[in-house]
Amino acid sequence: MNDNSQNDSNKILESSNGNNLGTSSNANQKQIFQASPTGGVVATLLPGQKGFDDLVRVESDRKDGFTQQDNLAQGKDQQFNPIIAKKSSHEIETANLVEEEKEPEVPETVAKYKVGKEKKIKIRKSFLFPTVLSVLLLMIVGSFAYYFYDKEMSKPQDVPVVTENVVLDYWGLWEPGSVLTQVIKDFETLNPGISVRYTKQSVNGYKQRLQEALLSPNGPDVFRFHASWKGMLSDSLSSLPPAIMSAEEYKSVFYPVFYQQLSDETGSIKGMPLMYDSLALIYNNKVFVENGYEVPKTWNDFKALAMEMTEKDDNGYINFAGAAMGLTSNVDFAMDIVGALAVQSEINLYNPDSAKLAEVLTYYTDYYTNEQQKVWDKSFDNSTYAFARGQVGMILAPSWLIHDILIINPNMSVGVANIPQLNIENPVEWSTHWVEGVNKQSPRAVAAWKLLEYLSSEPVLERLNVEQEAIRDFGEIYPRRSMADMLAHNHYVQPYLINAVKAVSYPLNDKTFDGTINDANQVALEKAVDKIVNPSGIQKIDKITEDLIGSWINNYQTYGYLKKEK
Numbered sequence: 230m231n232d233n234s235q236n237d238s239n240k241i242l243e244s245s246n247g248n249n250l251g252t253s254s255n256a257n258q259k260q261i262f263q264a265s266p267t268g269g270v271v272a273t274l275l276p277g278q279k280g281f282d283d284l285v286r287v288e289s290d291r292k293d294g295f296t297q298q299d300n301l302a303q304g305k306d307q308q309f310n311p312i313i314a315k316k317s318s319h320e321i322e323t324a325n326l327v328e329e330e331k332e333p334e335v336p337e338t339v340a341k342y343k344v345g346k347e348k349k350i351k352i353r354k355s356f357l358f359p360t361v362l363s364v365l366l367l368m369i370v371g372s373f374a375y376y377f378y379d380k381e382m383s384k385p386q387d388v389p390v391v392t393e394n395v396v397l398d399y400w401g402l403w404e405p406g407s408v409l410t411q412v413i414k415d416f417e418t419l420n421p422g423i424s425v426r427y428t429k430q431s432v433n434g435y436k437q438r439l440q441e442a443l444l445s446p447n448g449p450d451v452f453r454f455h456a457s458w459k460g461m462l463s464d465s466l467s468s469l470p471p472a473i474m475s476a477e478e479y480k481s482v483f484y485p486v487f488y489q490q491l492s493d494e495t496g497s498i499k500g501m502p503l504m505y506d507s508l509a510l511i512y513n514n515k516v517f518v519e520n521g522y523e524v525p526k527t528w529n530d531f532k533a534l535a536m537e538m539t540e541k542d543d544n545g546y547i548n549f550a551g552a553a554m555g556l557t558s559n560v561d562f563a564m565d566i567v568g569a570l571a572v573q574s575e576i577n578l579y580n581p582d583s584a585k586l587a588e589v590l591t592y593y594t595d596y597y598t599n600e601q602q603k604v605w606d607k608s609f610d611n612s613t614y615a616f617a618r619g620q621v622g623m624i625l626a627p628s629w630l631i632h633d634i635l636i637i638n639p640n641m642s643v644g645v646a647n648i649p650q651l652n653i654e655n656p657v658e659w660s661t662h663w664v665e666g667v668n669k670q671s672p673r674a675v676a677a678w679k680l681l682e683y684l685s686s687e688p689v690l691e692r693l694n695v696e697q698e699a700i701r702d703f704g705e706i707y708p709r710r711s712m713a714d715m716l717a718h719n720h721y722v723q724p725y726l727i728n729a730v731k732a733v734s735y736p737l738n739d740k741t742f743d744g745t746i747n748d749a750n751q752v753a754l755e756k757a758v759d760k761i762v763n764p765s766g767i768q769k770i771d772k773i774t775e776d777l778i779g780s781w782i783n784n785y786q787t788y789g790y791l792k793k794e795k
Contacts, residue, residue, distance in 0.1 A: 397677055398449040400430050408693065423679070433742075434744075436458065436745060453664070455662075467668060491664065502665075506660065510525070511624050512644045524646040526653060535550075535604045552604050562627070564747075568737040573657045578737065614637065645721050657731050710730070757777040761773060
């Protein structure tokens with residue numbers, strides 16, 4: 230690498246104090262394994278081999294004909310009957326007393342006497358107090374009735390109501406049915422008339438299969454999708470009813486990145502989160518402890534430590550890599566790492582500044598191209614596998630990858646820390662996560678949103694976390710701000726929450742397996758990086774960067790994230 234490249238790399242380091250993710254992919258590389266957010270390792274399918282789906286049907290027993298309306302009616306009777314009963318008893322007592330009393334003669338002065346008039350006069354004269362009491366009771370009953378009427382009328386008028394028995398088809402992706410069995414049974418008990426059929430889908434071809442299903446009459450009612458797909462699925466996504474949760478409540482309850490990703494230009498919200506994830510620094514804790522290394526907080530510190538940790542033989546071959554950085558072919562989440570560096574550099578990735586993005590690309594590729602700073606090599610295995618085998622000191626990845634690392638090497642001491650920042654006074658995170666959506670065409674959309682309201686509630690999220698911990702090392706990270714402290718004890722999870730309120734994201738996410746926006750953007754980045762790291766390349770960094778920006782913008786326009794210029 231020439232001196233100019235060295236200087237370009239140092240530009241980003243001068244402001245350094247970093248953040249976030251990573252990606253990888255190379256169609257020509259033989260994958261040893263495929264990491265998946267299930268918390269397991271998915272073996273690469275052989276040619277001609279098909280995937281399989283896990284079908285779980287969960288239904289609870291319920292009384293025929295017993296509905297929520299019946300419950301509501303019972304509640305009203307219990308509420309008002311005591312007052313009505315007291316009033317009726319008093320009227321009976323008053324009527325008996327009237328019958329025993331001697332009727333007075335009608336005054337001669339009453340010119341227009343009518344039958345029954347004397348009875349009314351007797352009640353007014355003889356039972357003034359009981360009558361006043363009855364009036365007061367009537368006023369009390371009226372006040373209660375008005376209170377509940379006013380309370381009911383003050384609610385949004387589109388409160389979801391399920392008036393018939395429905396079965397919801399729920400397409401999941403990562404969680405086995407056993408994780409949701411009990412919470413679904415509890416939901417069905419609380420909502421007689423609604424049952425849920427959960428299907429764990431295969432990740433292979435899921436995005437295309439989902440999109441086709443949503444365009445058909447028989448698509449799922451509820452489904453999981455990557456938050457970055459919202460732009461492509463928007464026309465098929467039902468909007469969150471304000472009666473379930475208002476936009477203001479949504480923004481206050483969940484981390485800001487969810488509203489940023491899932492709201493449209495009108496402010497309508499197109500999805501409900503059940504988990505959160507982002508990039509963090511994952512490191513070999515044994516190596517750190519044995520050598521007294523401190524966890525880097527800035528990108529300057531990160532690069533310096535990666536260089537110090539790297540071990541080379543006499544021929545310059547890397548035996549131990551300080552960090553998995555610099556390439557896209559064998560570095561998982563390389564695209565997310567570049568995205569994190571970009572947003573920390575205050576780059577709008579829908580309209581990137583070419584000069585700033587060129588600095589980011591130069592900084593990233595210097596980990597491979599700059600001989601003085603080289604810490605990674607194309608001869609290494611996939612970065613996750615190499616890290617799990619103890620050949621790499623640091624990687625950047627979302628939390629679910631930790632499960633795969635511990636499956637590959639159960640005895641490994643894994644450390645996790647906040648992602649390095651360019652400016653520690655103004656940290657920025659890079660998020661990548663999955664959310665739940667409701668089919669816009671579904672006639673059962675009301676019931677579907679009730680299910681998501683239930684699943685995203687605090688007690689149910691906590692219950693799901695317990696079920697997830699029963700089958701892996703830790704459960705999914707809570708999406709609710711108020712629940713962050715509940716995970717503070719978990720050293721794997723806590724670093725992901727340090728700056729969660731500062732997280733942002735763009736459709737530049739690895740391992741969404743969508744075959745569309747993310748994969749297309751990744752291919753464009755791979756081409757750009759290959760041109761930079763290829764010694765025979767003659768294109769300058771500014772031209773490579775301009776071509777990359779052009780490809781990304783074209784992809785944004787093709788998949789509906791940006792309007793095409795006329």
